[in-house]
Every structure is written in structure tokens, then in C-alpha cells.
Amino acid sequence: MGITLSERVQAVPPSGIRKFFELAEERDDVISLGVGEPDFATPWRARTAAVDSLERGQTSYTANRGMRELREAISDHVDAKYDLGYDAEDEILVTAGASEAVDLAFRAFVNPGDTVAVAEPAYVSYAPGVTFAGGEVLPVATYERDEFRLTRSALEDSGAGDAEVLVMCFPNNPTGATMREQHLRPIAEFAVENDLTVVSDEIYAALQYEHDHTSIATLPGMRERTVVVNGFSKAYAMTGLRLGYVMGPSEAVMGMNRIHQYGMLSAPTTAQHAALEALSSCDDAVEEMTAAYDRRRNFLLARFDELGIECFRAKGAFYAFPEVPTDQTGDAFAEDLLKAEGVAVVPGSVFGDGGEGHLRVSYATGLDDLREATDRLERFLD
Ligand code: PMP
Numbered sequence: 466m467g468i469t470l471s472e473r474v475q476a477v478p479p480s481g482i483r484k485f486f487e488l489a490e491e492r493d494d495v496i497s498l499g500v501g502e503p504d505f506a507t508p509w510r511a512r513t514a515a516v517d518s519l520e521r522g523q524t525s526y527t528a529n530r531g532m533r534e535l536r537e538a539i540s541d542h543v544d545a546k547y548d549l550g551y552d553a554e555d556e557i558l559v560t561a562g563a564s565e566a567v568d569l570a571f572r573a574f575v576n577p578g579d580t581v582a583v584a585e586p587a588y589v590s591y592a593p594g595v596t597f598a599g600g601e602v603l604p605v606a607t608y609e610r611d612e613f614r615l616t617r618s619a620l621e622d623s624g625a626g627d628a629e630v631l632v633m634c635f636p637n638n639p640t641g642a643t644m645r646e647q648h649l650r651p652i653a654e655f656a657v658e659n660d661l662t663v664v665s666d667e668i669y670a671a672l673q674y675e676h677d678h679t680s681i682a683t684l685p686g687m688r689e690r691t692v693v694v695n696g697f698s699k700a701y702a703m704t705g706l707r708l709g710y711v712m713g714p715s716e717a718v719m720g721m722n723r724i725h726q727y728g729m730l731s732a733p734t735t736a737q738h739a740a741l742e743a744l745s746s747c748d749d750a751v752e753e754m755t756a757a758y759d760r761r762r763n764f765l766l767a768r769f770d771e772l773g774i775e776c777f778r779a780k781g782a783f784y785a786f787p788e789v790p791t792d793q794t795g796d797a798f799a800e801d802l803l804k805a806e807g808v809a810v811v812p813g814s815v816f817g818d819g820g821e822g823h824l825r826v827s828y829a830t831g832l833d834d835l836r837e838a839t840d841r842l843e844r845f846l847d
Contacts, residue, residue, distance in 0.1 A: 477593040481815035485799065489809045496838040498826045499809040501638060503702035503783070505757075507739065508750035511701060514742030515735045523734060529726040531559025531710070532737050538744040539710055547670065547680050549693065551712040558718050558725060559732045559740075563668045563696035563709035564590060567632075569721040570664045570692055570711065571598035574630055582625035584615040584633040586640055586786075586816035586823075588666065591632050603628055606819035612777050613642035613786065613819070617651040626659040633681070636669035639816045639825035640786040641779025646679045653684035656691075662717075663691040668709070669782040671700035671751055674759045676780065682713075692717050697736075699782075700751050701743045706736035758783050761828040761835055768839040772846060783829045786813065789822055790846060799824060806841040 482499070489495045506512070530536060536553035543549040551557050560566040567590060575581060577599035583591050585604045592602045605623045607613045615633055625631060633652070635644040644652075656663050663681060670678040682691040696709025709732075711721060765785050769776045776787035789798045795812030802808050813820030828835060 473597050473599065477596050480589060482589070482811055485803065485809055485811065488800065488803050492807050495803070495807045495809055496830070496834050496841070497809040498828070498830055498835075498838055499811045500827050500829055501784075502704045502829060503699060503754065504829050504831060505702040505754050507703050507706065508701060508743065508747040510746045510750075511703065511739040511743040515706070515739040518735055518738035523738065525734065527559075527731045527734050527737055529722055529731055530555075530557070531732055532734075532741065535559060535737050535741045535744075538741055539712075542744050543693075543695070543712065547667075547678055548683050549680055549712065552715070555715040556718050557710055557712050558722050559737060560696075560709045560711060560725065561729055561732045562698060562707045563666065563694050565725070565729060565732075566694040566696070566709050566711035566721075567591065567664065567666060568594050568597075569724050570694070571595055571600065571630075572724050573717070573720045574662050574664075575600040576629075579630065580628040581630045581632060582620070582623065582628040582661070583817070584619075584631070585818040586613070586637070586813060586820035587632070588634055588638045589815060592817065595632075600630070604818040605631075607640070607642065608819055609777055609788070609823075613637060613640035614644050614648050615652055617655050620652070620655050625661075626655070628659075628661060630664060631656060631661045632664045632666070634666035634668075636673055636678075636781025637784075638669065638782055639784050639811070639813065639820070640823075641782050641784040642786075643673055643676070643779075643781040644679070645676055646684070649679060649681045649684055653681055653687050656681075657686040661690065663687065664694065665691055666694045668694065668696050668699050670695060672755055672758060672783060673781040674755070674762060689714050692721075697740050697743060700754075701740075701747060702754065703736070703739065703743070706739055707733055708736040708740050758828060761830070761832055764832060764835055765826065765828050765839070768835075772839070772843055783827055785826045785828065786823050787826060789824060795821060795824055802842065802845055806845045808838045808841050808845075
């Protein structure tokens, strides 16, 4: 008797990262390079706009799709920055974080038993999201030899041509990999040839250090089969405000809105005011944060080099994905490093195929901590 969890919920194991959080709590000198969120405060103009909206009493629901002004600002922003043209009326939906957008996409596009190809290593929420939607995950591994870019041959080898949906995320969490237009083109051709729906999580689009962002939705034949997910958590350091958005052809976005209007009603109103301000006046803050991440990235990669740790030159997000520098598994290495030196990193295996043998090291942490953490790592390796 009592409550029985659904088979879908039972099918999803608890997060593999939890063990490391518990271990980290056992000491008080831990430096965490395990986090996936900015260490910066939300730009003050955005915070002030949120406070002002509260003082004006703007605490009601907004339109299901999000405030019209915000959708228009998003439409202008993605047009100017990424050459993406979406109509604020019915091609943009404001969501409670990119997380909700991804979840809506799975629920709106996946039928029970459908196959969803996931480019891995991948953000840990995709596979559970697919399971909750009743789909089957088909991992498509990416490899260090390709700088963790998704390739056409990996799609072919894994049988992704028979999938209904492809999920990809570049710049990537956990690898930091990015894809330029010439790398995206064969993926787009494959998607068109095999009639795939593409969910492109571009939440790290603003955080790229060596080249501009290209969205796969801008390639021939892709606009009509792609939804682009983005949000404010990473670029604007707004994780706790829970605001994201999804853009795509009207039928797709309105289909997602059909779930959103019953399940969520509308994204948080205060956060929408903060986001509107972020888009209109916080470019300088984003530039400063991006420059800081880039300095940290260069520092970290140079330190890995000094320590003889192999690591490809990640060009986006705020993660490096070095090889495990001993003959241990990533899991064992991460656990020993945490116990011996109080440095937390995440073993690559938790991110799926292609992740074993690697560690996710986040540089959303100040340079002083990165310096101390890499000194401890050096001592550990000695
Ligand atoms: N996608 C990726 C790749 C992420 O790394 C994250 C956050 N860690 C999200 C989506 C979720 O972001 P949000 O806070 O907007 O829900």
C-alpha cells in the first residue's frame, strides 16, 4: 500500500554527482571546481529592475508565453547576435529556466517508444527528461580526437538516422566543446536527410572565447526542424531567477506552450523584469564576466600543461575536460583527490558515453581558488 512511484520515475537513478556533494560536506576547506553555475552576482541593473518591479507591485502572472516586451527584446537580441529570426508573437516561449524548455521539448515532440539521440558527454538532465517523456535514449558519443564535437560519422555509427529527435548542446556542458559552421553543416545535412527534429541547447552561446557562436538553426533546412533553447542563467549569472526561453517554428513553440500553460502558467514575473533589463543594459557586465572566464580558462589550461595533464583546448562555457592523469577511473580519482586535498571535480562518466577517463573542471570559480586548487592537485600528483 502507500504510494507507488511510476515506472518512469523508478527508471531514473539519483544523480551520480550527489556522492561528491556529500563527501565535500565532510570537510570545511573544500575548493569546489564541481559547480555548474557562475560565481558572479547578477548584474546590478538587472537586480534593481527586479526590485523595482516588486515595489511597483508587479507580482501577477504574465501572459503564458511571457511578457510581450520581453519576447520582443529576445527576438531583437537573437537576431542581432546570432542571426536568428523569430517572431515574438508565436515563435518564442519564455520558460522557468532552460530546464523547463528542454523538458517541454521532450514532452511535446516524443511519443512513447520514440528514440532520442543525445550527443554525449551531455548535461545530466537530458536522459532523465527523455525517460520521463516515455522516450528511449540513444547515446551518440563525441571524442577528444574531434575536440568533443559531434560528427556525422558518430551519428551514422550509432544509428541516429532512425531516431526521431536529436539533442545537442554547443558550447557543451561538460566538455567546453564548441562547433563552428563548418562542423555544424554535416550535422544539419544528416538531420535533413533523416528527418530529425533537433533540440539545440545553446545556453552557453554567449560564453565563447575564440570564435562567435553559430546556431544550427541558421543552416539550410534547419529552421523548420529545430528548436533553440537559451536562457539567462549562465550569461547573466541569473541561475536562481529561473528564466529561459525556447524559439522555433510556431507549431512547435505553440505545442510546447500547450504543456507550459497548464503546467507552469507563466515563468516567474520578477525574473522576467530582470531579464528585460539584462537584455537592454547589461552587455558590459556580460563582457566583463566573459573576459574573466577567459583569463581563468587560460590559467587552468596552462597549469594542466605544466602538470602534464592532457586537456584539449575547450573554447566555450566554463568547463575544462582533462584526461584523468593517473591510471584510475575518473570516479576513483575524483574521490581520492577530494579526500586527500579537498578539491572537488566531477568524474566525466556521469555525463554519459565518451566521458569516462575524463574530469569536468569548472572555472566558474575565482583565480585565487583556481591557483590554490591546482597547487593542491600538483601536491596530490606528487
Ligand atoms: N542546459 C545546460 C547545458 C546546462 O548546463 C544547464 C544548467 N546547468 C541548463 C540547461 C539549465 O539551465 P537553467 O538554469 O536555465 O534551467
